Amino acid sequence: METQQEPCKLPRNRRRVILFPLPFQGHINPMLQLGSILYSEGFSITIIHTTLNSPNSCNYPHFEFCSFSDDGFSETYQPSKVADDIPALLLSLNAKCVVPFRDCLANKLMSNSQESKDSFACLITDAAWFIAHSVANDFRLPTIVLLTDSIAASLSYAAFPILREKGYLPIQGIIWNSFEDLEQVELTTVHQQYYLSIPVFPIGPFHKYFPAYSSSLLSQDQSSISWLDRQAPRSVIYVSFGSIAAINEIEFLEIAWGLANSRVPFLWVVRPGLGRGAEWLEPLPKGFLEMVDGRGYIVKWAPQQQVLAHPAVGCFWTHSGWNSTMESICEGIPMICQPYFADQMVNSRYVSHVWRVGLHLEGKLEREGIERAIRRVMVEADGQGMRERAMYLKEKVDICLQRGGSSYQSLGRLTDHILSL
The missing domain is CATH 3.40.50.2000 (Glycogen Phosphorylase B;)
Structure with a gap:
């Protein structure tokens, strides 16, 4: 795959992937970018999202969008106070959305079986939607998690292995917006100590696959x-x-x-x-x-x-x-x-x-x-050294996305994995 190309309209492989982004800017962007990447690999894409901070569907005419109400969460949501208590915010959002998400997913699975020959491959959910795993499991829909953090930051969440062992995270794989040359040591740790049998797919950087689509929640000043x-x-x-x-x-x-x-x-x-x-x-x-x-x-x-x-x-x-x-x-x-x-x-x-x-x-x-x-x-001179090291990483980015590069190969493995579900 060449970088910075429009998502090509490839023949559909008759498999549909549902994506479930968290309704905040830093989470919507990578999920929609991932959707474009998977679309270019032949998958049909459905985005399930809250009415709070809805993405602009006009910028993604090749996706299907399905929204659901957040059961009053948006009425008390204050953007200026998001950073004050993020755990409490996420707990409240998940509690408010579990029933409407379940209803939306059920309606989508039922309507698709009647109207389309595409079969559902999996749900790809933001990791902060911890309700998504159990809901999808009720419908026997495999779940893959998108972690919007770095691999290094994700390793700091020591509770993940415990949650997985207790069956709270019945996930079928993990996707990262990162690449091997940037976080090789951390990726090795992930394989050896944490996720073991769970496949991981560092296919980033997402935004370099195609020109940027505007998924900004704020108007950009050109x-x-x-x-x-x-x-x-x-x-x-x-x-x-x-x-x-x-x-x-x-x-x-x-x-x-x-x-x-x-x-x-x-x-x-x-x-x-x-x-x-x-x-x-x-x-x-x-x-x-x-x-x-x-x-x-x-x-x-x-x-x-x-x-x-x-x-x-x-x-x-x-x-x-x-x-x-x-x-x-x-x-x-x-x-x-x-x-x-x-x-x-x-x-x-x-x-x-x-x-x-x-x-x-x-x-x-x-x-x-x-x-x-x-x-x-x-x-000063320190800055020159930083620029040289930054340019070295930029070169690694260019290599990882080229045919045979680490992210290119990881995307191929992700595609095969989804098709096997």
Whole structure:
């Protein structure tokens, strides 16, 4: 398979795969990307999703979409408070959705048997939908899990082997948006110590198989690209903390002044709700925007994959979500890591201490430390070493997706595995 191609309309193999994404940006994106990859392998694709944060079906005309109500969850859902207690949020979401998901899956299985000759191969569910395994098992539908974390972060979930032994995870396989050359040691550990007989498929990076389809839940500001077009090569630091993280006013101001004082051009994504208690840029001091005019550009949301691929970008200041980390690695861009929760902590340490393609911001967030970190990556000799190692990983990405590469072969094994179910 060649990379960056449109999903080709291959003859159907008469097998249908149901995909069940978690309704948050960092989980919807990789699931829909995986759907496009499997579609190119000949599978028919059905997406079952909640009405909360529904994906735009118009961008995926080759998929079938089926939605169900979340039984009131969306009425109490507050995006700005997602990061406050993620376990409680996931428990509530799963509890609210177990019955409507079961009904939706039952209706889909029944209607498909009457209207189509496609047979259902399996359900591929986000790992955070822990209700999905038992529901699918009631219908004797095999389950494969998509883990949207790195392999390293997934290994930190020590409870997984225990849950599997007790029969709570009757899964038929695990898919990762990663590749062997990036996490070879961790993948070996997975095989030897944790999942044993469960097949694993590191087929990433997902987004490099085809041009990006827009599955963003926020409107992307394309003016960021035209602004980058006017900047010098590798001169800009791109700053984005993802779709969930929220920061207080003091941290917001320290970030702003750290960017300004670094004297480095910056593209800063300030998502509405990023600053707690603020609509958008209200915490900025009077005159700040005028002071950085021309050198700094602020948008509400950016087309991140395009931004990172732009020749003007020289560094990515990131929250270290796995999608963002992979997208940066794929473009050979060093990172400044400011993790907030969950797998971001592990991802950040791997970026800074294992792959050595970036820095981990530690301690209190202060403008002087921010300025030093930016200049260390963008200007000083340390940054040159990070860029060289980042470009080495980018070359490994290109190789793994080519015919005979590790992800290419892993995708072939995944296809054969699904067809065998």
